Amino acid sequence: MAALLQLEKVTKSFGAVTVADAMSFEVNAGEALGVIGPNGAGKTSMFNLITGTLAPDSGKLLFEDVDITNTSAAKRCRAGMARSFQVPQPFSGLTVFENAMIAATQAGGMSSRAAESFCIDVLHQTELLDRANTLAGGLTLLGRKRLELTRALCARPSLLMLDEIAGGLTEAECTSLVQTIKDIHGRGVTIIWIEHVVHALLAVVDKLMVIDFGRKIAEGEPRAIMESPEVQEIYLGIEVDA
Amino acid sequence: MSTSDLQVTRKSPVTTVAAILGLIVLITLVAAPYWAGRADMRLMGEIFLYLALASLWNLMAGYAGLVSVGQQAYVGFGGYMLFALTMFGGLHPIGAIAVAGVLGAVIALPVAFLIFRLRGAYFAIGTWVIAEVFRLSFAQVSALGGGSGSSLPVGIVRSLASSRAGREHLSYWLALASAVIVIAAVYFFMRSRSGLALMAIRDNEMAAGSLGIEIWRTKFIVYIVTSALTAMIGALIFLQKLRISPDAAFSVNDWTAFVIFIVVIGGIGTIEGPIIGTLVFFLLRETLADLGTIYLMVLGVVAIVLMLKAPKGIWGLIRSRFDLELFPLSYRVKPNKPLRKC
Numbered sequence: 391m392a393a394l395l396q397l398e399k400v401t402k403s404f405g406a407v408t409v410a411d412a413m414s415f416e417v418n419a420g421e422a423l424g425v426i427g428p429n430g431a432g433k434t435s436m437f438n439l440i441t442g443t444l445a446p447d448s449g450k451l452l453f454e455d456v457d458i459t460n461t462s463a464a465k466r467c468r469a470g471m472a473r474s475f476q477v478p479q480p481f482s483g484l485t486v487f488e489n490a491m492i493a494a495t496q497a498g499g500m501s502s503r504a505a506e507s508f509c510i511d512v513l514h515q516t517e518l519l520d521r522a523n524t525l526a527g528g529l530t531l532l533g534r535k536r537l538e539l540t541r542a543l544c545a546r547p548s549l550l551m552l553d554e555i556a557g558g559l560t561e562a563e564c565t566s567l568v569q570t571i572k573d574i575h576g577r578g579v580t581i582i583w584i585e586h587v588v589h590a591l592l593a594v595v596d597k598l599m600v601i602d603f604g605r606k607i608a609e610g611e612p613r614a615i616m617e618s619p620e621v622q623e624i625y626l627g628i629e630v631d632a
Numbered sequence: 633m634s635t636s637d638l639q640v641t642r643k644s645p646v647t648t649v650a651a652i653l654g655l656i657v658l659i660t661l662v663a664a665p666y667w668a669g670r671a672d673m674r675l676m677g678e679i680f681l682y683l684a685l686a687s688l689w690n691l692m693a694g695y696a697g698l699v700s701v702g703q704q705a706y707v708g709f710g711g712y713m714l715f716a717l718t719m720f721g722g723l724h725p726i727g728a729i730a731v732a733g734v735l736g737a738v739i740a741l742p743v744a745f746l747i748f749r750l751r752g753a754y755f756a757i758g759t760w761v762i763a764e765v766f767r768l769s770f771a772q773v774s775a776l777g778g779g780s781g782s783s784l785p786v787g788i789v790r791s792l793a794s795s796r797a798g799r800e801h802l803s804y805w806l807a808l809a810s811a812v813i814v815i816a817a818v819y820f821f822m823r824s825r826s827g828l829a830l831m832a833i834r835d836n837e838m839a840a841g842s843l844g845i846e847i848w849r850t851k852f853i854v855y856i857v858t859s860a861l862t863a864m865i866g867a868l869i870f871l872q873k874l875r876i877s878p879d880a881a882f883s884v885n886d887w888t889a890f891v892i893f894i895v896v897i898g899g900i901g902t903i904e905g906p907i908i909g910t911l912v913f914f915l916l917r918e919t920l921a922d923l924g925t926i927y928l929m930v931l932g933v934v935a936i937v938l939m940l941k942a943p944k945g946i947w948g949l950i951r952s953r954f955d956l957e958l959f960p961l962s963y964r965v966k967p968n969k970p971l972r973k974c
Contacts, residue, residue, distance in 0.1 A: 441842055467844035475842075481835035483901075487640070487963050492832045495825040497844035502825055506640040510965065519638075522965035545843060 393452075394419040394549055394580050400439055400449035402604075409435035410446065411604040417549070422581040424595035424612060426588060428624075432604040433584045434476055437551055440582075441473050442466045453549070467497045472547035474538035476554045476584075482527030486518055489526050489537055490544045497545030509544055516540045516570060532563045539570070549580045556587040568593050588616070600624070637968050642823075642960040650958035661808055665801045677804045677872060679914050680811035684865050685887065686894040686906035687814045688858045693892075694901035695822065695830045696854040697837075699752075702759030704888050705743075705766040706736050706859045708881030710866025712770050715876055718788045720775070725792055726806075729867040736863025740856050748852065760884065767882035781877025789874060803872050810868055814861060819903055819959050827961070830854065834901060893931060897938045899947030903959045908946050 393416040402410040409432040417423050427433050438444040440451065442463035451459050458466055472493075481489050490513060494505035513519040516536050521529065526537055535555050542550055552571070556564050568590045575581050575594060585591040591598070591612075598612040600621050607624060608615050615621055664673055685707070693699045713732035717723045723731065747758040771779045793799045821827050832840040833847055841847055866887075870876045880886070890913065898909020916934065920927040942949040950956060 443838070443842065462846075463841045464844045464846050467842055473842055475839065479836050479839035481832050481839065483835050484831055485962065487965050488828065488831075491963060492828050492840075492845075493843050496829050496832070499844075506963075510638055510640070519965075541839075541843065 392419055392455075393417065394421075394454060395440065395582075396450075396452040397440070398450040398452070400446045400451060402435065402439060402444060402446045408432075408604045410439060410449075412449070413601075413604065413606060415599060415606060415609060417580060417582060419548070419580055420578055421597060422575050422583065422595045424591040424598045425582060425584045425601065426586070426591070426598065427601040427607075431602045433601060434553055435604070436601070437473060437553055437582075437584065440551065441471055467545060468499065470546075470548035471551065472497060472542040472545035472549070473551040474535075474542050474553055474555050476557070478531075478534035478538050480526035480529065480534055480537055482525065484526060485523050486526055486529070486533075486537060486540070487513065487522040490540050493541040493544035494546070497547075500546075505544075512540055512543045515573070516543065517566070531558055532567075535559065535567070539567075543574065547579065549582070550574065552581065552583040552585070554584055554586060556585055556590045564590055592616070638965055639968050641964050641966055642962065644957075644960065644964070646956055647958060647960040654958075658812065662805070664804065664808075665797075670800060673800060673804045674872075675914070675918075677807035679910060680807040681865055681869050681872075682891070682894065682913070683811040683906060683910045684807075684814040685862065685891050686898070686910055687811075687818050687903070688862050688865070689888075689891045690895045690900060690903075690906045691818050691821075692854055692858040694895065694905070695827075695834055696851050697834055698851055698855055699756050700759040701756050701884065701888050701892070702761070702763035703859075703862050703891070704882045704884050704886070705759070705763035706740070706862035707866035707869065707887040708763075708770065708878070708883075709739060709766060710736055710863030710868075711870030711876050711881045712773075712776060713863065714867035714870055715776060715782065715784060719785065725788060725871055729806075729864055729871070732867040733860045733864035736866075737856050737860035739863075740859035743859075744852055744855050748848070748855075763882055763884065763888075767878045770881065771878040777877070779878060781875065781880070783875045784871075792871075803868075806868055807872070810865055814865075815903065815907075817861075819961075822903065822959075822961055826850070893935055895945075897935060897945055899945030899949075899951070902945075902947050902951070902957075903961070904951075904957070905945050905947045912946065 395417040397413055397415055399412040399414050400410050401412050413436065425433055435444060439446055442461060446459065450457060453466065453469060453471065481492065487509060490509040491505055494500045494509050495502060498505070500508060510519065513522055516539050518533065518536050518540055521533060529537060539555060556567055559567065564587060571581070572594050583591060583595060595612055597610065598615040599609040600607040600615060602624055608618060608621055664676060668676065689703055710732040713735050714725065714728050717728035717731055718725055743762055747755060747762060750758045770776065776782055789799065793802050822830070829840070829845045829850060832843065832845055833850060837847055870881065894909035894913045895906050897912055898907065899905030916931060917927070920930055938945065944952070
């Protein structure tokens with residue numbers, strides 16, 4: 391399988407705090423990679439480095455075998471990367487539909503006319519169609535999370551990056567969101583998903599990566615990773631064989 | 633609800649009625665030389681020029697988030713270019729207005745590279761400083777009268793039209809055309825994909841950037857276009873005044889403070905706002921003009937009260953209460969058959 395995204399020894403620090411410490415990994419096309427780690431481990435910073443919101447101090451990033459280390463966030467997005475924000479970042483003064491239209495016409499590069507029906511389809515899929523004319527600022531938390539997902543999908547990404555999209559949702563809301571993400575992955579979209587709600591993650595991903603202090607601690611088959619004593623100790627704070 | 637039963641529209645009955653009424657008003661205004669007196673036409677001409685300035689400032693500050701308090705730099709620059717091009721370049725005044733616009737864009741390029749390094753309040757102060765630099769520079773040009781300014785020679789004024797009435801009509805129509813063209817340009821720009829991108833930037837820059845929108849480039853283009861058009865309006869303003877001086881041309885009160893007042897009380901970030909704001913401003917000015925300086929204090933009080941009670945201006949208040957819009961910009965998703973159950 392060809393690698394869609396490659397990180398080679400990407401390092402970034404803010405003063406004494408290192409958010410990425412020679413981070414290297416690959417994501418293959420069609421894969422779904424889950425990322426876990428304690429608060430402050432550098433998960434969101436890793437997303438910021440991948441999408442170009444942050445520039446690394448050293449190291450290299452490749453997307454579809456092209457070096458994107460010095461490419462702007464906007465260009466990376468148009469090349470096929472889309473993300474959701476951990477704290478939803480809606481265009482509050484615009485409607486849900488207009489939020490989707492922006493993603494489809496700007497990131498997705500569609501004409502306004504083509505984007506209209508495309509956005510309706512995506513909103514249908516993310517179950518936001520009945521809120522299409524609502525101002526994004528007036529949505530509930532679930533609605534905002536779904537809008538994050540909608541916008542990311544309207545960008546027609548080859549790599550979809552989700553940042554704690556299930557956090558703060560009720561069990562039922564979470565289940566339906568997981569199903570939506572599963573469907574998207576089923577259609578061949580590559581996914582990187584940061585999540586604290588581990589059972590939601592395990593229902594979708596085929597590979598799991600654990601990071602702490604900006605370093606990759608473990609990577610591999612999800613169940614095996616979750617059961618490894620090292621991960622249980624670092625991530626869950628459980629003392630092994632106490 | 634199946635997705636094929638839905639359609640996306642931007643028109644509504646209100647926008648259709650507004651368009652028809654707008655057209656009737658426009659035709660009436662075009663015919664003003666046949667029904668209005670000389671003083672009324674002069675006043676209306678001034679109203680149109682302020683409307684154009686306010687719509688441009690609104691595009692730049694309200695949509696692109698570039699809060700400049702130095703647009704008088706371009707008003708004055710355009711005015712001086714009109715004088716220079718007609719007096720020394722031998723251009724026809726109307727040709728000079730067009731060239732002033734092009735030169736406005738050219739001068740805005742280095743200015744933009746300089747002030748785009750600044751953000752927020754620093755950007756605002758930077759634009760003001762630039763405008764002062766413009767004022768002081770033009771005050772040094774002795775050929776244009778230096779600090780005391782100069783008048784447009786009679787020959788150039790006559791080249792517009794031979795009779796006084798003809799000149800007044802032409803200058804009225806030019807002012808009307810400038811307001812119509814600016815509002816139409818803002819409307820079609822905001823309706824396009826780029827307009828949607830601009831609204832995204834206004835609402836959330838970080839999210840806009842991560843959705844593929846080139847923020848710097850978009851703002852840069854808006855700044856250059858706005859400045860060029862402001863220079864053209866400036867040329868028109870001083871074609872009506874027939875006299876220019878550095879203090880009048882680069883007046884922060886006349887070309888920026890009043891314009892900001894208009895946009896803020898009307899409703900920033902909407903096309904309707906500057907139109908309402910201009911009407912309110914001139915209504916206050918014409919009714920309070922006899923009060924002298926008290927008039928400025930009243931303007932201040934109106935601005936403060938409105939900002940406290942209705943931070944989004946008069947139009948913002950109306951829009952949030954009645955969900956109205958006169959220019960069809962927003963998208964609505966509607967069922968094809970109105971009575972269908974969802």
